[in-house]
Amino acid sequence: MHTHSLPELAAGLREKKFSSRELTQHYLNRIAALDGDINAYVTVTPERALAQAAAADALIAAGKAGPLTGIPLGQKDIFCTKGVRTACGSKMLDSFVSPYDATIVEKLDAEGMVMLGKLNMDEFAMGSSNETSYYGPVKNPWDKTRVPGGSSGGSVACVAAGLAPIATATDTGGSIRQPAALTNLTGIKPTYGRVSRYGMIAFASSLDQAGVVARSAEDAAYVMQAMSGFDPKDSTSVDRPVDDLVSGLGHSIKGLTIGLPKEYFADGMAPGVRALVEQAIETLKGLGVRFKDISLPNSPLSVPTYYVVAPAEASSNLARFDGVRYGHRAEGAKSLGELYERSRGEGFGAEVQRRIMIGTYVLSHGYYDAYYLQAQKVRRLIYDDFKRAFADGIDLVLSPTATDVAFKFGDKSDDPVAMYLNDIYTIAANLAGIPAMSLPCGFVDGLPTGFQLMGNFFSEARMLNVAHQFQQATDFHKQWPTEFAS
Amino acid sequence: MSRIPEGWEAVIGLEVHCQLSTQSKIFSGAAIAYGAEPNTQACPIDLGMPGMLPVLNVDAVRKAVTFGLSVNAEIARRCVFARKHYFYPDLPKGYQISQYELPIVANGHLDIELEDGSTKRIGITRAHMEEDAGKSVHEGFQKSSGIDLNRAGTPLIEIVSEPDIRTAQEAVAYLKKLHQIVVYLGICDGNMQEGSFRCDANVSVRKIGAPKFGTRTETKNVNSFRYVEKAIEYEIERQIDVLEAGGKIIQETRLFNPDTGETRAMRTKEDANDYRYFPDPDLLPIVCTEDYIDAIRASLPELPEAKRARFVKDFGLSDYDAKTLTSSRELAAYYEAVVAASGAEPKLCANWVATDLLGALNKMSKGIEESPISAEAFAALLKRIADKTINGKIAKDVFEAMVAGEGSADEIIKAKGLVQVTDESAICAAIDDVIAKNPQQVADYRGGKDKLFGFFVGQAMKATQGKANPDALNRLLKERLAG
Numbered sequence: 001m002h003t004h005s006l007p008e009l010a011a012g013l014r015e016k017k018f019s020s021r022e023l024t025q026h027y028l029n030r031i032a033a034l035d036g037d038i039n040a041y042v043t044v045t046p047e048r049a050l051a052q053a054a055a056a057d058a059l060i061a062a063g064k065a066g067p068l069t070g071i072p073l074g075q076k077d078i079f080c081t082k083g084v085r086t087a088c089g090s091k092m093l094d095s096f097v098s099p100y101d102a103t104i105v106e107k108l109d110a111e112g113m114v115m116l117g118k119l120n121m122d123e124f125a126m127g128s129s130n131e132t133s134y135y136g137p138v139k140n141p142w143d144k145t146r147v148p149g150g151s152s153g154g155s156v157a158c159v160a161a162g163l164a165p166i167a168t169a170t171d172t173g174g175s176i177r178q179p180a181a182l183t184n185l186t187g188i189k190p191t192y193g194r195v196s197r198y199g200m201i202a203f204a205s206s207l208d209q210a211g212v213v214a215r216s217a218e219d220a221a222y223v224m225q226a227m228s229g230f231d232p233k234d235s236t237s238v239d240r241p242v243d244d245l246v247s248g249l250g251h252s253i254k255g256l257t258i259g260l261p262k263e264y265f266a267d268g269m270a271p272g273v274r275a276l277v278e279q280a281i282e283t284l285k286g287l288g289v290r291f292k293d294i295s296l297p298n299s300p301l302s303v304p305t306y307y308v309v310a311p312a313e314a315s316s317n318l319a320r321f322d323g324v325r326y327g328h329r330a331e332g333a334k335s336l337g338e339l340y341e342r343s344r345g346e347g348f349g350a351e352v353q354r355r356i357m358i359g360t361y362v363l364s365h366g367y368y369d370a371y372y373l374q375a376q377k378v379r380r381l382i383y384d385d386f387k388r389a390f391a392d393g394i395d396l397v398l399s400p401t402a403t404d405v406a407f408k409f410g411d412k413s414d415d416p417v418a419m420y421l422n423d424i425y426t427i428a429a430n431l432a433g434i435p436a437m438s439l440p441c442g443f444v445d446g447l448p449t450g451f452q453l454m455g456n457f458f459s460e461a462r463m464l465n466v467a468h469q470f471q472q473a474t475d476f477h478k479q480w481p482t483e484f485a486s
Numbered sequence: 487m488s489r490i491p492e493g494w495e496a497v498i499g500l501e502v503h504c505q506l507s508t509q510s511k512i513f514s515g516a517a518i519a520y521g522a523e524p525n526t527q528a529c530p531i532d533l534g535m536p537g538m539l540p541v542l543n544v545d546a547v548r549k550a551v552t553f554g555l556s557v558n559a560e561i562a563r564r565c566v567f568a569r570k571h572y573f574y575p576d577l578p579k580g581y582q583i584s585q586y587e588l589p590i591v592a593n594g595h596l597d598i599e600l601e602d603g604s605t606k607r608i609g610i611t612r613a614h615m616e617e618d619a620g621k622s623v624h625e626g627f628q629k630s631s632g633i634d635l636n637r638a639g640t641p642l643i644e645i646v647s648e649p650d651i652r653t654a655q656e657a658v659a660y661l662k663k664l665h666q667i668v669v670y671l672g673i674c675d676g677n678m679q680e681g682s683f684r685c686d687a688n689v690s691v692r693k694i695g696a697p698k699f700g701t702r703t704e705t706k707n708v709n710s711f712r713y714v715e716k717a718i719e720y721e722i723e724r725q726i727d728v729l730e731a732g733g734k735i736i737q738e739t740r741l742f743n744p745d746t747g748e749t750r751a752m753r754t755k756e757d758a759n760d761y762r763y764f765p766d767p768d769l770l771p772i773v774c775t776e777d778y779i780d781a782i783r784a785s786l787p788e789l790p791e792a793k794r795a796r797f798v799k800d801f802g803l804s805d806y807d808a809k810t811l812t813s814s815r816e817l818a819a820y821y822e823a824v825v826a827a828s829g830a831e832p833k834l835c836a837n838w839v840a841t842d843l844l845g846a847l848n849k850m851s852k853g854i855e856e857s858p859i860s861a862e863a864f865a866a867l868l869k870r871i872a873d874k875t876i877n878g879k880i881a882k883d884v885f886e887a888m889v890a891g892e893g894s895a896d897e898i899i900k901a902k903g904l905v906q907v908t909d910e911s912a913i914c915a916a917i918d919d920v921i922a923k924n925p926q927q928v929a930d931y932r933g934g935k936d937k938l939f940g941f942f943v944g945q946a947m948k949a950t951q952g953k954a955n956p957d958a959l960n961r962l963l964k965e966r967l968a969g
Contacts, residue, residue, distance in 0.1 A: 079537075080536060080537045086536065086537075088536070093536065096536065098535075098536070098537075099530065099535075100530055100535075102537060197537075197539060198537065198538075198539050199537040199538075200537050201536045201537045202536075202537065202768075204767075205767035205768050206767035232541065233539060233541060234539050234541075235539065235540065235541055235542065235768060235769050235770055236767075236768065236769075236770065312764065313767055315762075316569050316571060316580075316581055316762075316764070318580075319571060319573070319579060319580020319581055320534040320536070320578060320579045320580050322573060322575075322580060324575045324578075324633065325533055325534070325535075325578060325633075326535070336575065340573055360762065363571075363762035363763075363764055364760055364762060365760045365762075368762075368763075368764070372764060
């Protein structure tokens with residue numbers, strides 16, 4: 001059952017080939033048998049899942065099922081789930097049981113989806129390898145000596161290993177797309193403001209956006225459709241109707257123009273990856289897509305800009321974790337200052353502390369103008385690059401997603417800058433607020449890689465359609481890591 | 487009132503935190519009730535729980551704009567919320583959502599009246615919106631403190647004056663005026679005890695003619711007009727003493743102790759936080775369109791100054807009476823209702839409302855809105871004076887009976903038989919009786935002792951139990967005494 005696509009699962013449920021309870025139990029069994037090794041889940045919620053499955057079965061029996069009713073999923077542990085621990089990969093929130101649901105949790109529950117559990121992630125989504133999680137690293141199902149990427153490492157590993165048919169994820173600088181590329185999945189980060197951030201634990205508020213990782217663009221379209229939309233509880237969510245993502249999948253992509261930014265194809269990409277991305281371009285040409293060389297001149301500034309803006313916002317967003325009202329509190333502190341210092345010192349891991357310090361520094365009196373304000377100006381320039389390209393007749397932009405295939409544990413964990421350069425291709429989309437996705441395009445020595453599509457604001461439907469057409473013509477996305485196929 | 491020593495001058499600027507009287511908090515839907523059980527007026531947003539996001543209460547914006555327009559200020563067409571960071575247990579998010587570079591209100595002013603009757607213009611630098619913090623609770627805890635977050639997220643405007651104020655008395659005049667305006671506008675309940683209107687005073691001193699301001703201190707959270715006056719006076723005196731002794735003023739935050747009337751140092755500038763302000767990425771900029779601002783301007787109530795001028799012009803009141811009667815919106819409304827319903831002379835109404843009614847309310851420690859006599863009932867009393875049913879003296883007795891709850895003016899007049907005697911034959915009989923009983927005084931009066939006239943009025947009035955129409959009595963008495 002775990003190799004089925006979402007529409008196949010929905011059909012199976014509708015035709016009573018299996019019940020949601022059976023499907024859910026199947027996944028719970030797989031998690032029990034296989035996740036010990038992968039560490040994708042930090043919390044499995046079998047009771048909640050089976051109760052949701054029973055409710056879904058009743059809906060199906062009553063003929064009231066929607067396309068997602070009864071289909072299981074995993075939720076990244078960054079989304080607050082009522083009555084279930086929401087730890088965000090951190091010791092700080094190890095004891096935090098949320099009293100409310102995130103809007104997207106509410107929405108997917110309302111669709112009748114079944115939550116199997118909460119997924120591992122880099123601490124507070126800060127990381128590109130899932131090595132910063134308090135709950136230990138997640139292993140890449142394609143090679144368990146390698147990282148799955150991050151921060152949504154649990155999300156991709158669980159879908160890649162067949163421990164959930166689909167999973168939610170979040171992306172602040174590439175946290176959906178880079179891990180998707182490293183695990184042969186399709187991952188989409190929609191336009192900033194398309195999905196509510198209410199109940200999603202903030203890392204960098206102006207960059208964070210929720211999305212999904214899936215086995216195909218089609219599967220992703222179904223869940224994105226349900227997650228998207230205006231939410232009055234999030235002032236930055238956009239009040240605009242959601243396009244029909246699913247029925248948008250059948251369109252021809254003939255005559256579409258895709259831009260190839262020269263800055264993204266300069267040095268730095270592994271030769272094997274480059275060859276596969278170029279091959280993907282050829283495939284798309286075969287489908288009638290026109291390619292045009294373009295320039296996004298400010299894109300080399302993306303990484304430094306991001307590492308000012310994101311830590312600045314993070315240092316502010318994480319100030320609330322002080323040990324006073326919830327979360328980790330140091331034992332036996334003798335003064336208020338000591339309570340803060342020790343609670344935060346003990347509760348946060350090294351990478352989180354590093355970013356809080358960078359962020360605090362760039363916002364400090366006397367440095368604000370030189371760093372934060374300057375970064376905001378450059379951010380504007382990066383956005384203007386894309387705006388110009390889209391105004392110039394470019395429908396989508398194509399680039400590699402990651403510089404290389406998955407690296408080994410420990411390879412980059414001692415070198416923060418090398419780790420930060422993982423996100424070199426993905427960060428600009430977050431800074432500009434535009435939608436972007438990654439989809440599989442082949443293997444280098446048995447390890448998957450992907451390419452990235454970036455689109456204009458609210459062009460999710462077009463992007464998903466191009467990805468779907470590509471996946472109709474290729475079968476990379478259908479490959480499974482041998483150990484988990486059966 | 488203490489005097490500033492010769493040759494010195496004080497420079498004072500005030501920061502007033504004014505709580506906006508909205509139904510719910512500035513960034514959440516939680517209710518705001520003063521004195522509720524701790525932490526019952528706080529939702530996950532106010533508690534700074536993970537993943538919670540602020541949503542702006544538009545009523546707070548409306549009230550802030552209302553304030554700005556009433557002090558002739560500029561309303562920002564686009565303004566921004568910023569995060570102000572510091573760690574304190576009563577600040578749940580580790581930052582306060584406030585405004586920094588782009589406040590909603592800027593460059594206003596207020597004219598205050600000085601004791602010599604002249605007016606002085608005090609500039610209002612800015613007024614910005616922000617959320618209040620919670621409070622620490624120490625009572626009932628051992629080796630720990632409690633946090634009550636009911637107040638966290640309550641909408642405030644912080645109103646910052648220019649350093650235009652020179653004396654403690656000017657400071658109080660400014661504060662009272664500001665207080666009157668925000669209460670008039672209905673944007674703040676003005677309750678100083680509950681902290682709805684509180685003041686920080688920035689004070690420095692310098693030699694008159696000195697080109698630069700002296701180093702200032704900030705005295706925090708002074709919650710009554712009298713305390714503001716005392717705190718500023720203390721601070722001026724202290725600073726002059728320090729400087730005259732050859733010392734230096736340290737830029738610091740000070741606390742006022744109402745028991746001793748002194749201020750003491752709380753923290754110096756060196757301890758000051760670096761607030762690391764930056765625009766809040768969870769909130770969009772506020773855009774105020776011309777139409778929006780015009781609509782608020784059109785709905786502004788008449789402010790005390792305009793009302794006072796109108797009362798002088800339309801009702802012929804003295805400036806003093808007009809000021810008294812416009813001191814609150816409720817009192818002014820009461821007075822206008824009395825004038826309209828009684829048909830009596832506006833001046834007569836003013837005397838009765840400002841003197842008799844306010845005097846009685848004062849004795850009962852009640853405000854006009856708690857008056858035992860409604861404007862309509864009070865008007866009914868004045869109507870009986872106007873139509874000469876009773877005279878002014880009797881009316882005082884009727885008024886007292888009304889305050890005592892004995893019924894309406896007409897009921898009391900009827901029950902006590904107080905209707906004025908206008909029958910001239912009855913008045914003449916009483917006068918004749920008085921003349922007959924006091925031959926000596928009559929002779930003296932006729933011999934030129936004019937002052938005795940008052941004696942006869944008194945006697946005759948007494949003979950009619952005070953009910954005689956005073957005009958008729960005077961006239962008839964003069965006729966008879968002339969012989």
